[in-house]
Amino acid sequence: MKLMIVDDSNIIRNRITRIASNASLKQKLPSIEIVGTAASGIEAHALFLKTRPEIVTMDLTMPEMDGVECTTLLTGIDPQVKILIISALSDKATAIQALMNGAEGFLYKPFTDDELINALLELLEE
Amino acid sequence: MSDLSEKDIEVFIEAVGGYFKKTTQEAASVGVAYLARNAFPMNDFTGMIKVSADYEGALYFSAPSAMLRHLLTVMKETNQSDENLLDAVGEIANTISGNARKYFGENMVISIPEKVAGLPSGFGQQARHYAYVIIIKWKHYSASLIVDISRKR
Numbered sequence: 001m002k003l004m005i006v007d008d009s010n011i012i013r014n015r016i017t018r019i020a021s022n023a024s025l026k027q028k029l030p031s032i033e034i035v036g037t038a039a040s041g042i043e044a045h046a047l048f049l050k051t052r053p054e055i056v057t058m059d060l061t062m063p064e065m066d067g068v069e070c071t072t073l074l075t076g077i078d079p080q081v082k083i084l085i086i087s088a089l090s091d092k093a094t095a096i097q098a099l100m101n102g103a104e105g106f107l108y109k110p111f112t113d114d115e116l117i118n119a120l121l122e123l124l125e126e
Numbered sequence: 127m128s129d130l131s132e133k134d135i136e137v138f139i140e141a142v143g144g145y146f147k148k149t150t151q152e153a154a155s156v157g158v159a160y161l162a163r164n165a166f167p168m169n170d171f172t173g174m175i176k177v178s179a180d181y182e183g184a185l186y187f188s189a190p191s192a193m194l195r196h197l198l199t200v201m202k203e204t205n206q207s208d209e210n211l212l213d214a215v216g217e218i219a220n221t222i223s224g225n226a227r228k229y230f231g232e233n234m235v236i237s238i239p240e241k242v243a244g245l246p247s248g249f250g251q252q253a254r255h256y257a258y259v260i261i262i263k264w265k266h267y268s269a270s271l272i273v274d275i276s277r278k279r
Contacts, residue, residue, distance in 0.1 A: 008238065009217040011203050011210055018202060061220060063238050088224025093232040109221045110148040 001030055001124065004053035005037040006044040006070065007086070008062040012109075013037040016057055016086070016116065023117045030124060041065025041073070048074050053081065055123060060087040060098065068101050075102030084123050086111070128161075128183065128257055129276045134229075135159045135258055138185070138273050141225040145218060146264050150200045154264040159273070162259045167270040170194075171208075173215035174240045175223040180233040183257075183275040187219040193267030212241040222271065 005016045017034055024032040035051035038044035042064045048056070056074060060067035071083050085098045088109040095106045104126055107119040139156050146154035172188040194211045203210065216239030223236045257274035 009220075010205075010213050011198065011201065012217060014203055014205070015201055061224065061236065061238055088221040089236075090225045090228035091230075091232045094227070109224065110145050112148055112151075 001032050001055055002035045002051065002053040003032050004035050004044065004047060004051060004056045006039075006041070006056060006062075006067070007037075007059035008039050009059070010039070012059070012086075013039070019113045019116050020120065023113075023120075028117055029120055041067065041070030044070050045073055048077065048081075052078070055082045055084070055120070057084050057086050057120075058103065060085060060089050060094065068098055071098060071103050072101045082123050082126065084119055086116075086119075128274055130258065130273065135260075135273060137226050137229040138222060138258075138271060139260055141222040142187075142218075142260065142262055142271050144225065145221055146262070150197065150264070152200075152264070154262050157261040157263070159258045159260045161256050162272075163256050166257065166259060166272050167261070169269060170244065171211050171215045172242045173212075173217070173219035174242070175219045176237040176240070177223070177234050177275055178237070179235040180278055181230070181235075181275055182278050185219060185223050185275060186272040187215055187222065187269065188272070189215055189218075189269035190267060193264065193269055196265060196267065208243055212243055215239075216241040 005013050007013050020032050023029040035053050036047045038047050040062050058067045074081055083103045084105040085103045086107045090108055105119055105123045143156045169188040170191040172186055174184050174186050176184045194214045195206045198206050220239050227234055257272050260271040262269045
């Protein structure tokens with residue numbers, strides 16, 4: 001599975017990379033290839049066109065283009081792509097808006113390693 | 127002056143406590159909020175989130191560099207450059223304010239984080255008179271959360 005990570009925080013991008021890579025190595029997750037990381041919706045769009053990931057973790061609050069807009073853009077290009085929103089925005093309206101725009105899962109920040117692994121597993125099972 | 131109630135402030139106390147517990151697997155000691163005027167406890171690195179729509183003002187998370195380095199170590203982040211320490215205070219401020227929207231709702235719009243290293247003149251004074259200060263103790267470090275938010279009239 002090809003995974004792209006989108007978040008404007010470098011430490012969160014690194015953390016998701018580490019957790020997903022380790023879980024894949026320990027076979028807690030199917031084999032995952034991280035095709036790249038992006039710090040904004042605009043970077044994510046360019047990387048998506050270049051690498052065509054099958055799964056994406058997507059932050060919502062980002063400069064230039066936010067996560068909801070980016071989700072709409074990416075699912076418009078490839079309706080099969082599975083997008084997991086990872087955000088601190090905990091109000092119901094935001095989650096509903098993200099899901100209505102094509103995201104398939106929502107994980108709230110802060111998260112533990114196991115919560116991320118389980119959220120990715122659920123996404124892959126859908 | 128912040129017009130938030132005790133119940134409103136409890137939301138931020140729970141959010142910052144939850145951040146440390148989930149991220150480090152170790153609870154932080156989060157103090158009772160007090161009102162301060164002008165003299166805010168700012169540390170080496172500060173992240174600020176501005177709020178808008180039905181609310182106005184900002185939230186600040188300010189921490190010493192040693193605490194942030196320890197936090198990154200616990201998160202298995204080996205890059206402990208100033209850039210990543212700034213990233214950390216921004217992300218913590220963002221997470222606390224984002225979590226608070228569960229209670230305040232979508233009409234508390236939050237900005238992307240602004241981050242500052244050092245103690246630039248006037249940064250602490252951007253807060254208006256009488257903001258809530260919450261002291262967070264984790265391991266032997268002390269950080270501060272300053273809630274300078276009020277409802278628009």
